[in-house]
Amino acid sequence: MPRFNPRVAALAPPPIPSVFAWAKDYDGSQGPLIDFSQAVPGYPAHPDMLRWLGEAAASTASSGYGPIEGEAGLRAAYATHVAALYGADVTAGNIHITAGCNQAFIVTMMALAGAGDTVLVTNPFYFNHETTLTMLGIDVDLVPCDQTTGFLPDLGALKEALTPKVRALALVTPNNPTGAIYPPDLLEDIFSLCKANGTWLVLDETYRDFLPGGEAPHALFSRDGWQDTLIGLYSFSKSFCVPGHRLGAITASPAAVAEIAKVMDNVQICAPRAGQIALEKALPALDDWRADNRAEIVRRADALKVVMADVPDWSIQAIGAYFAYIRHPYADIDSAFVAEKLAKLAGIICLPGDFFGAGQDAYLRFAFANAGVEVIDQLRERLRTFVLPGI
Known part of the structure; x- marks a missing residue:
């Protein structure tokens, strides 16, 4: 049987496609998908x-x-x-x-x-x-x-x-x-x-x-x-x-x-x-256009701060530029499990902390810059009503 480079074979599959796969099971009951997964601009090129x-x-x-x-x-x-x-x-x-x-x-x-x-x-x-x-x-x-x-x-x-x-x-x-x-x-x-x-x-x-x-x-x-x-x-x-x-x-x-x-x-x-x-x-x-976009991203960060302050037991641990590192309320639960259920049940796609190293299970990465303020506002109710199955 042909063999592969063991340094490559030992790696996990690319993480972003696996996260998108979870979202395929979302039934739309909470509204459109909120994509906080991959860091991509949430507005078109000039x-x-x-x-x-x-x-x-x-x-x-x-x-x-x-x-x-x-x-x-x-x-x-x-x-x-x-x-x-x-x-x-x-x-x-x-x-x-x-x-x-x-x-x-x-x-x-x-x-x-x-x-x-x-x-x-x-x-x-x-x-x-x-x-x-x-x-x-x-x-x-x-x-x-x-x-x-x-x-x-x-x-x-x-x-x-x-x-x-x-x-x-x-x-x-x-x-x-x-x-x-x-x-x-x-x-x-x-x-x-x-x-x-x-x-x-x-x-x-x-x-x-x-x-x-x-x-x-x-x-x-x-x-x-x-x-x-x-x-x-x-x-x-x-x-x-x-x-x-x-x-x-x-x-x-x-x-x-x-x-x-x-x-x-x-x-x-x-x-x-x-x-x-x-x-x-x-x-x-395009310097002026880029400056306007920077101001928009700051508005999105501010919107996320307001939303998370209204959600009990969830908290922002760090935030800046494109990302927020969010502490979820499920102690001792694998962050990948939490992220999977958020995608499937609440229509929120984000990355689990354990994708980014050992000891990161308490966290989720929200790429908030992907979404406008009006979409970020929808997080409030979805997170308030989200219940992890079996907990």
């Missing part, structure tokens, strides 16, 4: 963005292979955006375009670490980060984050975990799954710890454009020697509502970009070209 995509896709020029590191125009436009946001000296040579942020993570990790090396991630973690490292044979060490610290990493625990064997520390802020926003001073301290240990800090900022006020999340890109320690990851998918076009970006030293290009050439050769060409025009043409 008409200009769709037009630019169509024009680029119809162009013969975009049908061939492009530069491995990304289209020169988009690299320059995104570098200008990053430089303005962070007040930093970032140029096109610091940018590598990828087919989404998940790909940005895997090609970065392949450039930084190999089988048997160690990468630190938080617990809870974004599951694709953990499975990526596992498939690559990279050892994963966990830094615990819990409600006592607002799901932020503890500096003491991080310092203890940053041993000489650790090649990289991977963080997500605003966090997936908790939504926790890492304060700038905490990131400064973490950067200093990584720099002192000779460890890469890989900072996934997929959801940074949805921070209230649109302020710079930190000043790390203006630190002396940042290029020897920091690599930033980003996704265009959420901000421009184009997740199906798979576009992300890496900000790093030119030396790191060159190493990542070696990996990219074997993984995909180049990111999708039509989307890159369209995004060059969208940056900064």
Whole structure:
């Protein structure tokens, strides 16, 4: 019998399809499905963005292979955006375009670490980060984050975990799954710890454009020697509502970009070209539209806070950007069971905490940005009347 890679065979199936499968048994009695599962924009792309995509896709020029590191125009436009946001000296040579942020993570990790090396991630973690490292044979060490610290990493625990064997520390802020926003001073301290240990800090900022006020999340890109320690990851998918076009970006030293290009050439050769060409025009043409969307996401977060405050025994433990980490009232019950019954009986699709690491059974992840305020309001009655069978 043919055998598979044991590192892949040991992984669970992709989590999102399994959650959608639960919803197939919902009878509609509580109203339309409320989808808080996968983080996707709950509003369409700007008409200009769709037009630019169509024009680029119809162009013969975009049908061939492009530069491995990304289209020169988009690299320059995104570098200008990053430089303005962070007040930093970032140029096109610091940018590598990828087919989404998940790909940005895997090609970065392949450039930084190999089988048997160690990468630190938080617990809870974004599951694709953990499975990526596992498939690559990279050892994963966990830094615990819990409600006592607002799901932020503890500096003491991080310092203890940053041993000489650790090649990289991977963080997500605003966090997936908790939504926790890492304060700038905490990131400064973490950067200093990584720099002192000779460890890469890989900072996934997929959801940074949805921070209230649109302020710079930190000043790390203006630190002396940042290029020897920091690599930033980003996704265009959420901000421009184009997740199906798979576009992300890496900000790093030119030396790191060159190493990542070696990996990219074997993984995909180049990111999708039509989307890159369209995004060059969208940056900064759609800045005002993106600011309006950011304000809308803040309204949705505020609406969820109001709703959850009215639901006995359910509580928000952390919230920010796209996600809220919700404590459910069923102690000692597997979170996957709770999430399954929510989908089947109440028509609420969310992700169980145990998808994101050990010890997370008390929690559910609500991707609240998927739904408008009027839909979020419907949660109140559904959660108030929800009863877990057999309890």
